[in-house]
């Protein structure tokens with residue numbers, strides 16, 4: 001048997017040796033795979049307690065005989081231990097987080113500073129210059145108006161003129177508008193119309209006083225009284241030349257001083273037509289430009305009868321003349337006054353085209369309360385104590401239109417001075 005055995009051994013050893021050659025590497029591969037699986041199982045998170053996490057639940061990665069299909073694990077063998085593997089996973093995670101910060105679709109480099117064209121810069125500069133000039137112009141507008149202290153003028157008129165709030169507001173608004181700028185294409189022509197004694201000349205005097213003060217040159221204010229400067233005995237043509245000379249002097253001087261002069265012409269209703277023609281000529285565009293930078297205030301009793309009729313007809317609408325009435329009443333009063341201005345303009349334009357170019361400001365009748373204020377003011381001016389009862393007593397000595405429980409002075413405050421002088 002022993003002898004026979006050796007004879008058999010070589011024959012059996014040959015296949016054994018060949019099978020060992022095959023099996024050994026396979027075993028090694030299986031051993032390595034198993035080892036890898038063990039390592040992966042160690043790194044896997046503990047099984048979840050969810051319903052899908054039972055013992056029989058399929059698991060990604062190793063199953064018996066199936067290749068490891070865990071997508072989070074490397075698909076190739078490495079000799080890295082658990083420590084290296086965990087650090088690689090951490091590195092992977094870090095890399096993934098980087099992917100979130102810099103997604104594939106976005107740029108991973110700093111954007112280049114876009115080069116601005118010169119045209120764009122020039123455009124910005126131009127816009128800045130234009131903006132600056134606009135601001136400067138607005139400031140200059142304010143400066144020009146400030147020179148005339150129109151707030152002070154408004155306060156002075158409100159304090160000293162009784163019963164004419166609408167007229168005062170309109171005069172100040174028109175002047176504010178006109179004096180906002182120094183350069184004009186036409187003069188401001190104000191025409192104050194109203195019955196006798198309602199304050200037209202009084203306002204003319206207040207305006208002249210104010211402009212003399214703010215212009216710091218009394219030669220830039222002209223006060224022309226028709227009866228005084230052009231009496232009936234004077235030839236109208238001489239008056240015309242005289243007026244033209246005086247106005248030309250004032251506007252030329254104002255032009256040199258870069259100021260806006262004030263020309264107050266009183267009793268215009270007494271002016272001969274040739275003087276009105278001359279005044280109308282000052283407004284014409286062909287006139288030298290310094291005639292256009294001036295404020296003309298024409299005071300006239302023309303249209304006084306229409307204004308008296310208007311006041312008396314509207315007296316029953318108490319609010320039409322009451323400055324502190326309800327809003328609807330004030331709106332109605334404003335509309336009524338606009339109608340009055342339009343009818344006055346139509347009436348006056350029939351007399352002379354000068355009135356067509358003028359801004360008409362009607363002066364309404366004064367009521368008894370305003371007359372009492374006139375008395376108190378005059379008494380204080382003459383050195384008397386302005387006692388209310390005494391002023392009321394004096395006011396009763398004047399004559400009034402009595403309409404709808406209201407009393408309107410027939411001659412306004414005209415006789416106030418004379419009555420106070422008798423005290």
Ligand SMILES: Nc1ncnc2c1ncn2[C@@H]1O[C@H](COP(=O)(O)OP(=O)(O)OP(=O)(O)O)[C@@H](O)[C@H]1O
Nearest residue numbers: 160161162196197198199200201202301374413414
């Ligand atoms: N509304 C008023 N407020 C204050 N005082 C006034 C008012 N109206 C008239 N007076 C006083 O009455 C005087 C005469 O008024 P004023 O000369 O202004 O009247 P008028 O409207 O010009 O009339 P006329 O057309 O007759 O000249 C003034 O000196 C002034 O003292």
